[in-house]
Amino acid sequence: MQKLAREYEGVIGGSFIAKSGDDCLNSFLLVFPSGEYFRHDKDIPTMWENCYYIGGQDDGVLKTPTGPVGVAVCWELIRSQTARRMQNRVDLIVGGSCWWDVRLPADAKYEADRARLHNFLKIAPSRLARMAGAPVIHASHAGDFEGLIPGDESRKYRSRYLGETQIVDGTGRVLSHMTYDDGEGIAFADLELGRVPPTEPIPETFWIEPLPSNASKAWETLASFGQNYYSTVLKPTLVKEPSIRNSKPAAY
Numbered sequence: 001m002q003k004l005a006r007e008y009e010g011v012i013g014g015s016f017i018a019k020s021g022d023d024c025l026n027s028f029l030l031v032f033p034s035g036e037y038f039r040h041d042k043d044i045p046t047m048w049e050n051c052y053y054i055g056g057q058d059d060g061v062l063k064t065p066t067g068p069v070g071v072a073v074c075w076e077l078i079r080s081q082t083a084r085r086m087q088n089r090v091d092l093i094v095g096g097s098c099w100w101d102v103r104l105p106a107d108a109k110y111e112a113d114r115a116r117l118h119n120f121l122k123i124a125p126s127r128l129a130r131m132a133g134a135p136v137i138h139a140s141h142a143g144d145f146e147g148l149i150p151g152d153e154s155r156k157y158r159s160r161y162l163g164e165t166q167i168v169d170g171t172g173r174v175l176s177h178m179t180y181d182d183g184e185g186i187a188f189a190d191l192e193l194g195r196v197p198p199t200e201p202i203p204e205t206f207w208i209e210p211l212p213s214n215a216s217k218a219w220e221t222l223a224s225f226g227q228n229y230y231s232t233v234l235k236p237t238l239v240k241e242p243s244i245r246n247s248k249p250a251a252y
Helices: 002-008 047-051 074-078 080-086 108-132 213-238
Strands: 012-020 023-031 037-041 061-064 067-071 092-097 136-140 142-149 152-168 174-179
Touching (some): 002 023, 012 092, 023 067, 023 092, 023 213, 047 213, 074 092, 074 108, 080 108, 092 108, 108 152
Parallel strands (some): 067 092
Antiparallel strands (some): 061 067, 136 152, 142 152, 152 174
């Protein structure tokens, strides 16, 4: 990321799982052409992500050379606490998602829930922009994938990443948009950075909008499954491994 930022004289953001101290975190880095970078650790792992990392403790507001930048990774986009952390505090929100669909081909009884979850993602950048009072740049994976069912690894999990890459101004207006059907690509827009008055209230609820019942159930059961896996299987392998995150950010 440092190499690309220097080569193209741009600012690059992205997340990956990395060891920090004795644990793994889903760390988003915003990297500048100088080589300097700033980090946010996703606050709560989503469902089976609990197998591989723990939640971070920072507020997601990065103090960068260009001003304060908020970070929202994946389902942080649809949690009220994310908007509260950033409201009237940031000039821009950046982030990305690997937001997946249900197992495909989907049973007909899940079609309504599928539509709701997809719509959550579609409107999430605009709603966060209106609640926080700042523009949002959201990069989202699009494409098909195949994995295994957590807890029943003999069964395949075939699904897709939903896309919905968007650039949104501080009022929630979508300036650029790419979907699953667009496939790989790059979204462009002229975007004015800076805070604006929030135009949508932040709900008092945990989720900005209630999850469908099957997603809510999966959130709870897979979180418990994943936390047990992390503590009993993954964590013991980390103790003797060197951490790549103990050093301070490099400035080139």
